Amino acid sequence: MAAVCTRSFLGRVLPPLPAAMLRRYSLDVSAPLLRTQAYVGGRWVSAASVFPVLDPATGQELARVSDCGPAEAKQAVEAAHRAGRSWSRDTAKERSVLLRRWFDLMIQHKDDLARLITFECGKPLRESLGEVLYSASFLEWFSEEARRTYGDIVPSPAKDRKIFLLKQPVGVASIITPWNFPSAMITRKVGAALAAGCTVVVKPAEDTPLSALALAELAQQAGIPPGVFNVVPCSREKTPSVGQVLCCDPLVAKISFTGSTATGKVLLKLAADTVKRVSMELGGHAPFIVFDSADVDRAVAGAMASKFRNSGQTCVCSNRFLVQSGVYDRFMEKLGGAMDAELRIGHGSEPQTTQGPLINSRAADKVVHQISDAVSRGATVLKGGRRLEGSYMEPTLLADVTTDMLCTREESFGPLLPVIRFNTEEEALAIANSSNVGLAGYVFTQDVSQIWRVTEALEVGIVGVNEGLLSTAEATFGGVKQSGLGREGSKYGIEEYQEVKYMCLGGLQV
Numbered sequence: 001m002a003a004v005c006t007r008s009f010l011g012r013v014l015p016p017l018p019a020a021m022l023r024r025y026s027l028d029v030s031a032p033l034l035r036t037q038a039y040v041g042g043r044w045v046s047a048a049s050v051f052p053v054l055d056p057a058t059g060q061e062l063a064r065v066s067d068c069g070p071a072e073a074k075q076a077v078e079a080a081h082r083a084g085r086s087w088s089r090d091t092a093k094e095r096s097v098l099l100r101r102w103f104d105l106m107i108q109h110k111d112d113l114a115r116l117i118t119f120e121c122g123k124p125l126r127e128s129l130g131e132v133l134y135s136a137s138f139l140e141w142f143s144e145e146a147r148r149t150y151g152d153i154v155p156s157p158a159k160d161r162k163i164f165l166l167k168q169p170v171g172v173a174s175i176i177t178p179w180n181f182p183s184a185m186i187t188r189k190v191g192a193a194l195a196a197g198c199t200v201v202v203k204p205a206e207d208t209p210l211s212a213l214a215l216a217e218l219a220q221q222a223g224i225p226p227g228v229f230n231v232v233p234c235s236r237e238k239t240p241s242v243g244q245v246l247c248c249d250p251l252v253a254k255i256s257f258t259g260s261t262a263t264g265k266v267l268l269k270l271a272a273d274t275v276k277r278v279s280m281e282l283g284g285h286a287p288f289i290v291f292d293s294a295d296v297d298r299a300v301a302g303a304m305a306s307k308f309r310n311s312g313q314t315c316v317c318s319n320r321f322l323v324q325s326g327v328y329d330r331f332m333e334k335l336g337g338a339m340d341a342e343l344r345i346g347h348g349s350e351p352q353t354t355q356g357p358l359i360n361s362r363a364a365d366k367v368v369h370q371i372s373d374a375v376s377r378g379a380t381v382l383k384g385g386r387r388l389e390g391s392y393m394e395p396t397l398l399a400d401v402t403t404d405m406l407c408t409r410e411e412s413f414g415p416l417l418p419v420i421r422f423n424t425e426e427e428a429l430a431i432a433n434s435s436n437v438g439l440a441g442y443v444f445t446q447d448v449s450q451i452w453r454v455t456e457a458l459e460v461g462i463v464g465v466n467e468g469l470l471s472t473a474e475a476t477f478g479g480v481k482q483s484g485l486g487r488e489g490s491k492y493g494i495e496e497y498q499e500v501k502y503m504c505l506g507g508l509q510v
Contacts, residue, residue: 025055025347027062027119033112036065038072038233039216041079042226047072051235053210056122056357056391057347065209068232073201073245076230080172080199081251083227088169088197092147095195099143102222106136106215113183113214118348120208121182122356123310125348134471135184138489141473142191145494149196159510164503169197170277171253173497174246176267178259179359180313182208186215188477188488189256189279194228196497198254201230203242207359209233247271254497257281258315261437261482279486279496281315281478284439285411287432288318289454291425292326294444295466299327300334302468303417304342306442308395309469311355312415313363316440316462316470320408321419322428328421332382335417336397339383343395357391358414364391367414370407374398374418377405384415403431411437425450433459439479442468461487 027034037044047066055062066072087095106113110132117128154163173193177185186202193200204212212231219229234242247255247270254277257267261283271278288306290299306318323331346353358364368387375381379401384394395415401408407418408431422428432441441460445451455463461479464470471477471489478487486496 025058025349026060027055027115031112031115033109033116033214033217034063034210035213035217036063036210037213038066038068038076039213039220039229039231040072040076041083041230042220045072045075051206053120053207055119056207056359059390062119063210065213065233067238068234068242069238070241070245073203073232073242074249076201076232077172077174077245077249077251079227080201080230083225084169084171084197084199087194087199087225087228090197092149092195095197096143096146098222098224099139099146099191099194102219102224103136103139103143105218105222106132106139109214109218110136113211115349116210116214117182117208118356120210121179121310122359123348124353124356125351127310128348131181131184134473135181135187137473138184138187138191141489142195142494145192145491146195148491149494149498151500158506160506160508162505162508164505166501166503167196167498168501170497170499171198172251173198173200173254173256174252175200175202176243176246176255176257176259177202177204177212179205179207180310180315182211183215185258186212188473188493189258190229192488192493193254193256193497194224196494198497199228199230201232201246201252203232203234203239203246206234206236206239243267244270247276248273250274253277255279256486256496264484277496279488280484281486281488282439282482282484283411283437284315284317284479284483285320285435285437286316286318286440286442286460287428287458288321288442289428289432289444290321290323290327290331291428291443291445291447291450292324293447293450294327295446296327296330296334298466299331299444300338302442302444302464302466303335304338304468306464306468307417308343308355308415311358311393313358313413317413318417318442318468319412320431321417322422322431323419324428325421325423328419332397332399332419336383339395339397345388345392345394355392355395355415358393359391361391363413364393367393367396367412367416370405370410370412370416371396371398373406374401377402379405379418403434425454429454429457433457436481437479437483438481439483440464440470
C-alpha cells in the first residue's frame, strides 16, 4: 500500500513516515474479512470509481473501496424492497435464528473485526475489541426480541366485535452511520430492523467503510437472504447524491441516522417530502457533575472512562465538567495524577496505547481552536494542550473554565477536559441544562435525595449516576431536545421499525 506523501502538524508540512514504520503499522491486504466492493442484493458490486481509506494514525492508505453513486444506491433500495416481500413474511423464529448465527460469526471473528476498526478508526485495539463485543450484543439481543414483538387484544365496547392491534414492519430502512463506532452503530440499528422484518440499506461513513463491509461478509456467511442487508460505501463527494436517494426514494419507508445535529436537520427536511419514519441520534454535549458528597476517587475513575474512551470521540463523552467547590481541588489533583498514570498516546495496534489519533486533521484543528479560545479567555492548561504529529492530540486538562468559552458551548469530540467550579446544585443544573442538546449526563453524589432531584431535572435522555460507562443493548439509547428523535437498543428499539395496525373483526354471533 502507498503512503500519503505528506502530513500536517500545526501548519507545517512533515515528511512521510519512515517505510519501516509504515510496514509495522500496515493492515494485511489478505485479511479474511477485508472487502472493498459494495454489497447489493447478495452480490459484491464494483462501482465505476474507488476512494481511499486511510489509517488516521499514519496517513497510510489501507484500501481502495468502491465509490457508489445514486445508481448503486437506487439498486440497493430496489433490492431491499424486493427482499422485503419474503423477509417480512418469514416467521419471527426464522429471523431470530439467522440473527443469532450472524452474532456467532461476529464472536468467532472478533479479532479480525477489531483490527479493521483500529486501522480505519484509530481507536486502541482493546477498545476496538470491546466495540466488536458490544456490536455483536445487539444482534444477540434483537435475535431474542424478534420473538417477543407482541401485539394486543383489546376489550371491545361492542359485543359483536373483537379488536386486534397487530405489529408489522415499516419496510425498507436507510441506515446512515458515523465513523466513531463503525460496527456498533450499524448493528444497533440493523439488528432491530431485521428482527422487526424490515430490510436495510447501510451507508457507512466514508472514513470507515471496511467494518460495514466485513459485517456484510459475515451476514452472507450467516445466510441472511440476498437484499435483506445491503451496504453502499461512498466518498465524501458522493455522499450528498447517495443521501438524496436514501432519504427521498419512495420505496424507503424509514431513515435511521447517527451523526451531527446539523446533518440530522438536513435529513429531516428530506424525509418530510415523503413523510418517512425517522430515528435521529444526534449531537451531545454531556455535563459531568461532581457534588461535594461524591466519592472523589470514583468520580475521577468515571471521568477517565467517560472522557478519554476513543480519544474523546463518542457522542456520550463528557464535555462539560462541573465540580463543586468543596471537592474541586482534590478532584483536580487526583484527575491530573490519573491522566499521567493511565494515558498513553500511540498507534492503536500497540498494546500499551490508550489514546489513538483523532479521525482526521479537521478534528484536531477543532480541539486546538477550543484550547486556544479557552486560554485567551482566562483558562489554565494543567495537562497537555499540544497537538502532536498528524491528528494526535495530547489529553488536555483545563482549569479556571467559564461558560463563555467555546469548549463549554460546543461539543469537542476530542481529549479535552474543561472543568468549571460551581457552588450550588441550582447553579450546576442551570449550566448543565443551558445546551440545546441533551443526550447523556453524569452525576456523582452519595446523597440519595440529590440523586433523584438531579436525575429528574437534567434535560438529557441518558443519566449515569456514579458511573461513567453507560451503553448496553438492554437499555435505551437516545436524547432529548436537539439530540434527536426515537430510541435505540432495549425492548423499545424494535418499535422504531414497526407500525401498529388496528384490525376490527365485526359481525360476530353472540
